[in-house]
Amino acid sequence: MDINSASKEQLNTWESTLAAEYQSIKAKNLNLDLTRGKPSSEQLALSEALDGILAGNYNTPSGADVRNYGGLDGILEARQLGADVLGMPVDNILAGGNSSLTLMHQTMCAAYFFGLSGSDSAWQKQGTVKFVCPVPGYDRHFSVCEQLGIEMVTAPMTATGPDMDAVEALIKQDPSIKGMWCVPKYSNPTGVIYSDDTVKRIAALGNIASEGFRVFWDNAYAVHDLSDTPPVLASIFDACAEAGTQDSVIQFASTSKITLAGAGVAFLGASAANLAGMKKILNILTIGPDKVNQLRHVRFFEAEGSVQAHMAKHAEIIKPRFTSVLNHLNEAFGDNDLGSWESADGGYFISFDAHPGLAKTIVAMAGDAGVKLTPAGATFPYSNDPQDCNIRIAPTVPSVQQVDDAMKVFVLCVKLASVRQAIAA
Numbered sequence: 001m002d003i004n005s006a007s008k009e010q011l012n013t014w015e016s017t018l019a020a021e022y023q024s025i026k027a028k029n030l031n032l033d034l035t036r037g038k039p040s041s042e043q044l045a046l047s048e049a050l051d052g053i054l055a056g057n058y059n060t061p062s063g064a065d066v067r068n069y070g071g072l073d074g075i076l077e078a079r080q081l082g083a084d085v086l087g088m089p090v091d092n093i094l095a096g097g098n099s100s101l102t103l104m105h106q107t108m109c110a111a112y113f114f115g116l117s118g119s120d121s122a123w124q125k126q127g128t129v130k131f132v133c134p135v136p137g138y139d140r141h142f143s144v145c146e147q148l149g150i151e152m153v154t155a156p157m158t159a160t161g162p163d164m165d166a167v168e169a170l171i172k173q174d175p176s177i178k179g180m181w182c183v184p185k186y187s188n189p190t191g192v193i194y195s196d197d198t199v200k201r202i203a204a205l206g207n208i209a210s211e212g213f214r215v216f217w218d219n220a221y222a223v224h225d226l227s228d229t230p231p232v233l234a235s236i237f238d239a240c241a242e243a244g245t246q247d248s249v250i251q252f253a254s255t256s257k258i259t260l261a262g263a264g265v266a267f268l269g270a271s272a273a274n275l276a277g278m279k280k281i282l283n284i285l286t287i288g289p290d291k292v293n294q295l296r297h298v299r300f301f302e303a304e305g306s307v308q309a310h311m312a313k314h315a316e317i318i319k320p321r322f323t324s325v326l327n328h329l330n331e332a333f334g335d336n337d338l339g340s341w342e343s344a345d346g347g348y349f350i351s352f353d354a355h356p357g358l359a360k361t362i363v364a365m366a367g368d369a370g371v372k373l374t375p376a377g378a379t380f381p382y383s384n385d386p387q388d389c390n391i392r393i394a395p396t397v398p399s400v401q402q403v404d405d406a407m408k409v410f411v412l413c414v415k416l417a418s419v420r421q422a423i424a425a
Helices: 008-026 041-045 076-086 100-114 139-148 164-173 196-207 236-243 272-285 291-304 307-333 359-368 400-424
Strands: 032-034 093-095 130-135 151-158 177-182 214-218 249-254 266-269 339-341 350-354 371-373 390-393
Touching: 008 400, 032 400, 041 307, 076 093, 076 249, 076 266, 076 291, 076 307, 093 272, 100 139, 100 214, 100 249, 100 266, 100 272, 130 139, 130 164, 139 151, 151 164, 164 177, 164 196, 177 196, 196 214, 196 236, 196 249, 236 249, 291 307, 307 339, 307 350, 307 400, 350 400, 359 371, 359 390, 359 400, 371 390, 371 400
Parallel strands: 032 371, 130 151, 130 177, 177 214, 214 249
Antiparallel strands: 093 266, 249 266, 339 350, 350 390
């Protein structure tokens, strides 16, 4: 379907055929959901052994009774899990509750209201506060900033990560920029893995940014590979050590998409100074995390052999769903310019760019036909995609057959919306 060279008559013929097919699909009353990146029931079932795994033994090898108070930074063995996932020394890890988003929100609040290195370092005392947000990106990151009144400035994502020329230029010219969001491996939603050079340049930002600058390094998909030979993300911890910017990056991860999404363990990885600042504040907020659940996870992964062995089981479930999405996109748009997308090797999403001005229309059309998609604009701050072109596809929850059915609707909506746009031009 070459819209660019098609005659008006050909466009009208395509519109009539596609519209009839669309009405036929609407009559089927489908109810399919590709909105959020949640584990499927099949994936959750992989971790059922967590239930009852402690069998009455609540003592850790390091001698803690996990039923009691204390242990603000989590049990040593759970922190070691986090150290392995994030590639950091265990002394730099705090293990918390089930949500890394909670730790990110708490850290953002700590830096904003109280300061991570004393009250004078609190961002709220320094006037306007801004954050760099690579786009398209993760909507919940943007929501944290919006709630606190932190202004968001954008930098485009490239095939190697954020456009670092743009990021560095923003930071050099604006001292009110106090941080940056990053999803460095299988970025949400593009699936991009930051290149070694990008990691090195992000580590160096602490040398050109204003005092108190922090990169929030959300490594949510650190072990969520679909390939047997996945690319390796360079160590931001090592890069910061080399650049002398250890305090400028705070890392986050969790087991939420590894074991049970509602009952996982979250990790914060940071320099000694940042950890001290966080624990000073957490000490008022809580007496400690759910150490029983942390010990459950330690025992579970001991039985599984390793986190990686467990994640291979996830890949077997997820990969056919990703394959279905990519097959439909390649078949429908591989020989034309109606859309572009990233061929993700892991993570939970596939990012699709339609012609500018069409994302909201396509999402609405798909919804009317029974296929729910993430709202158009959600991958940009303030839900404002200036090109109105980006759509995030989350294929993990539905069955493979349901993904297949949903993608048939999706590609039809893209084609019909694109033809109608061309007719109206």
